[in-house]
Amino acid sequence: MxxxxxxxxxxxxxxxxxxxxxxxxxxxxxxELRQVEVHSVDRISEGAAPPGSKGDPFTIGWLAVTLTxxxxxxxxxxxxxxxxxxxxxxVKVTLGQNTIELSGATRKDRxxxxxxxxxxxxxxxxx
Numbered sequence: 467m468x469x470x471x472x473x474x475x476x477x478x479x480x481x482x483x484x485x486x487x488x489x490x491x492x493x494x495x496x497x498e499l500r501q502v503e504v505h506s507v508d509r510i511s512e513g514a515a516p517p518g519s520k521g522d523p524f525t526i527g528w529l530a531v532t533l534t535x536x537x538x539x540x541x542x543x544x545x546x547x548x549x550x551x552x553x554x555x556x557v558k559v560t561l562g563q564n565t566i567e568l569s570g571a572t573r574k575d576r577x578x579x580x581x582x583x584x585x586x587x588x589x590x591x592x593x
Contacts, residue, residue, distance in 0.1 A: 476529045481554025505532040
C-alpha cells in the first residue's frame with residue numbers, strides 16, 4: 467500500500483446501550499486509537515450547533531480516523547479487541563465505498579475478510 471494517509475470512518479454500537487453509554491464507549495475507543503500512531507481521531511459532526519448551544523454537535527457512535535497503512539493492522543487489532551470485550555458490541559469500518567464489519571466472526575474469518583478488504587482498497591476500489 468502507499469504511505470498516503472487514509473481516512474476511515476468507524477461506526478460502533480453496543481446492544482442495549484443508551485445514547486450516554488454509547489457516547490462514553492465512543493470516547494473511550496477514540497482514546498485507545500490515539501495511543502497508536504494515527505494522524506487523527508475525530509468525532510463526526512452532525513453539522514452546525516444550534517444557536518445558544520455550547521460545543522459542537524456530533525454523531526454518537528461515529529469516529530473519523532486518519533492513518534497511514536503502516537498502522538492499519540494495529541488500528542484493526544484495537545477495533546477487533548474492543549468489539550470482543552463485551553457481548554453485543556459492533557464495529558463497522560468504511561473507506562470510500564468499502565465497508566467491513568469486524569464483529570461477530572471468528573478471528574480467522576475476520577483476518578481473511580480484512581486482508582481482502584485492504585487489497586481492494588489498495589487497488590483503488592475505495593472511491
